[in-house]
Amino acid sequence: MATQHSRAAARLMISPAVVLLLGWMIIPLAMxxxxxxxxxxxxxxGPHNFIxxxxxxYFLTDPSFTTALWNTIVLVLGVLLITTVGxxxxxLLLDQPMWGQGIVRxxxxxxxxxxxxxxxxxxxxxFMNPVNGLFAYFAHSLxxxxxxxxxxxPLFSIILIVAWQWLPFATLILLTALQSLDSEQMExxxxxxxxxxxxFLFITIPHLTRSITVVILIQTxxxxxxxxxxxxxxxxxxxxxxxxLTYLVYGQxxxxxxVGGGSAGGIVAVILANIVAIFLMRMIGKxxxx
Amino acid sequence: xGKISLSKVSKKFGEVAVIPSLDLEIEDGExxxxxGPSGCGKSTLLRxxxxxxxxxxxxxxxxxxxxxxxxxxxxxxxxxxQSYALYPHMSVRKNIAFPLRMAGLDAAEQEKRVTAAxxxxxxxxxxxxxxGQLSGGQRQRVAIGRAIVREPKAFLFDEPLSNxxxxxxxxxxxxxxxxxHTLKTTMIYVTHDQVEAMTMADKIVVLQAGRVEQVxxxxxxxxxxANIFVAGFIGSPRMNFVEGADAARLNAHTIxxxxxxxxxxKTEGHWSGKVMVSxxxxxxxxxxVAVDGxxxxxxxxxxxxxxxxxxxxxxxxxxxxxxxxGADGKTLA
Numbered sequence: 001m002a003t004q005h006s007r008a009a010a011r012l013m014i015s016p017a018v019v020l021l022l023g024w025m026i027i028p029l030a031m032x033x034x035x036x037x038x039x040x041x042x043x044x045x046g047p048h049n050f051i052x053x054x055x056x057x058y059f060l061t062d063p064s065f066t067t068a069l070w071n072t073i074v075l076v077l078g079v080l081l082i083t084t085v086g087x088x089x090x091x092l093l094l095d096q097p098m099w100g101q102g103i104v105r106x107x108x109x110x111x112x113x114x115x116x117x118x119x120x121x122x123x124x125x126x127f128m129n130p131v132n133g134l135f136a137y138f139a140h141s142l143x144x145x146x147x148x149x150x151x152x153x154p155l156f157s158i159i160l161i162v163a164w165q166w167l168p169f170a171t172l173i174l175l176t177a178l179q180s181l182d183s184e185q186m187e188x189x190x191x192x193x194x195x196x197x198x199x200f201l202f203i204t205i206p207h208l209t210r211s212i213t214v215v216i217l218i219q220t221x222x223x224x225x226x227x228x229x230x231x232x233x234x235x236x237x238x239x240x241x242x243x244x245l246t247y248l249v250y251g252q253x254x255x256x257x258x259v260g261g262g263s264a265g266g267i268v269a270v271i272l273a274n275i276v277a278i279f280l281m282r283m284i285g286k287x288x289x290x
Numbered sequence: 291x292g293k294i295s296l297s298k299v300s301k302k303f304g305e306v307a308v309i310p311s312l313d314l315e316i317e318d319g320e321x322x323x324x325x326g327p328s329g330c331g332k333s334t335l336l337r338x339x340x341x342x343x344x345x346x347x348x349x350x351x352x353x354x355x356x357x358x359x360x361x362x363x364x365x366x367x368x369x370x371x372q373s374y375a376l377y378p379h380m381s382v383r384k385n386i387a388f389p390l391r392m393a394g395l396d397a398a399e400q401e402k403r404v405t406a407a408x409x410x411x412x413x414x415x416x417x418x419x420x421x422g423q424l425s426g427g428q429r430q431r432v433a434i435g436r437a438i439v440r441e442p443k444a445f446l447f448d449e450p451l452s453n454x455x456x457x458x459x460x461x462x463x464x465x466x467x468x469x470x471h472t473l474k475t476t477m478i479y480v481t482h483d484q485v486e487a488m489t490m491a492d493k494i495v496v497l498q499a500g501r502v503e504q505v506x507x508x509x510x511x512x513x514x515x516a517n518i519f520v521a522g523f524i525g526s527p528r529m530n531f532v533e534g535a536d537a538a539r540l541n542a543h544t545i546x547x548x549x550x551x552x553x554x555x556k557t558e559g560h561w562s563g564k565v566m567v568s569x570x571x572x573x574x575x576x577x578x579v580a581v582d583g584x585x586x587x588x589x590x591x592x593x594x595x596x597x598x599x600x601x602x603x604x605x606x607x608x609x610x611x612x613x614x615x616g617a618d619g620k621t622l623a
Contacts, residue, residue, distance in 0.1 A: 161465070186377035187342050192389035192436070193363035206379040 035263035055264035083164035087170030144281035154242035199223035292443035292476030299348035309500035326497035368437035376421040444476035542614035551611035559604025
């Protein structure tokens with residue numbers, strides 16, 4: 001690949017893929033931006049006028065937008081908290097030598113293979129259902145009133161479901177990181193008089209920071225766009241109690257048939273996600289260096 | 291103070307007895323080297339003393355107190371690991387201060403001790419660096435620094451020089467010996483390199499398959515090895531062993547002659563052979579001689595020996611330097 005000639009040939013060869021991928025990204029984005037400036041509602045036939053930033057204005061001043069924004073933040077942070085803390089603890093547990101380690105590890109990773117709609121339905125119908133659910137059964141057997149998770153604490157329930165799905169991912173990455181921890185370092189710390197808790201705080205946690213950063217970065221990207229779990233469980237409700245930005249955009253464009261408004265919402269979501277990504281990279285991306 | 295005594299200490303991993311049963315006394319202030327081929331249990335023995343492994347039987351006493359069940363941190367020993375085991379996310383200063391911080395010393399005292407240790411080990415300019423930014427020798431010194439700030443009863447070194455290049459190894463060998471003279475603390479040093487053992491130790495413990503083969507000062511072991519194993523292990527190049535008629539004439543099963551105790555001649559001698567490879571080191575020459583009917587022998591000549599591949603030479607062992615061994619491998623009196 002050294003000569004001018006071969007480099008030019010390489011560029012030529014790779015260009016179809018690059019052009020295809022670029023088009024794949026640019027065309028929908030451009031169309032969304034274009035639609036977001038039109039008065040385009042499927043329920044109102046007629047000309048699609050150019051209305052400037054009116055769609056954005058309506059989307060951003062909609063009271064459910066602030067709720068959705070707030071819900072998105074709570075959802076992302078809640079899941080991140082549960083998965084990183086739970087992931088570290090689970091990884092510590094799985095790192096201990098025990099009988100049937102291989103099988104246990106496969107079982108722990110299993111939830112990651114269940115598709116989001118299915119796992120959300122299983123949670124909704126088999127665990128959280130106030131009549132038939134397992135939690136209701138336990139509440140009954142203790143003589144308590146069953147708790148209707150999805151209507152009493154909809155956002156919390158969704159956080160629980162999503163966290164359950166992502167916990168294996170965090171555990172897996174943190175477990176491999178734990179296994180790469182030099183055992184002599186732990187022994188050195190033991191000789192240096194560090195208690196088990198000090199060893200965890202001063203040796204294990206610093207060793208895990210890089211992996212925790214990776215877990216947070218990757219999960220944030222996916223958690224910003226959680227949708228299936230909300231659609232099959234609460235439909236964003238009651239009211240807008242469990243509506244996040246993705247679901248709000250969906251509602252705007254596919255429940256209210258407002259293509260213009262939905263597109264504007266989509267662009268807002270893209271911009272917000274980019275801001276979050278930039279901040280994440282700035283704040284914790286430097287953990288990945290060195 | 292740092293007197294360590296082991297009595298009937300044994301260690302089993304499952305069914306495998308790595309150390310069958312072992313007694314050993316280490317006096318206060320001694321530099322003791324455990325030496326033996328790999329897998330002889332020397333590192334395990336060190337880890338038993340450190341408390342990183344539990345003994346399967348026997349008693350370990352430190353300064354007359356039974357420490358068999360004492361956790362490692364409470365034994366008052368410091369260890370330097372083969373991989374240095376520095377904490378990669380902490381600066382050199384924090385690495386060295388870590389044991390003090392764990393012991394709950396106040397910041398001023400920590401600072402004082404770290405500065406003192408850094409000065410002894412020439413690390414003052416590197417205190418703010420991370421271990422990843424240091425060379426092998428510097429990392430080694432940080433590991434030693436982390437050990438000395440605790441002012442332990444004894445230092446345990448687990449093959450600390452095996453990751454360094456040859457020149458640095460010679461340097462660090464000197465530095466550690468120097469350190470021992472300054473601190474006068476008991477040091478236990480594990481190595482498979484008999485040169486390190488010979489040059490550093492006050493007392494060498496030769497181990498094989500978890501058994502102590504011989505304990506003694508370097509020259510004692512060199513002059514009066516207790517058996518064939520020690521005779522072959524201590525001294526470089528290896529001792530030459532001869533069986534058969536030559537041994538029988540001296541009422542022994544095997545006789546051993548060190549390469550430096552064989553006189554070389556071009557005209558006459560006890561054995562005759564053909565020179566194979568000769569290694570010219572400048573100060574010495576090591577000749578590998580294919581002796582007729584006996585196999586290869588190593589002979590040390592002075593630096594000026596002029597012998598070429600295929601030359602015929604004659605070898606005569608120095609009569610008073612011949613070691614005699616019985617059929618069981620033990621030295622005959």
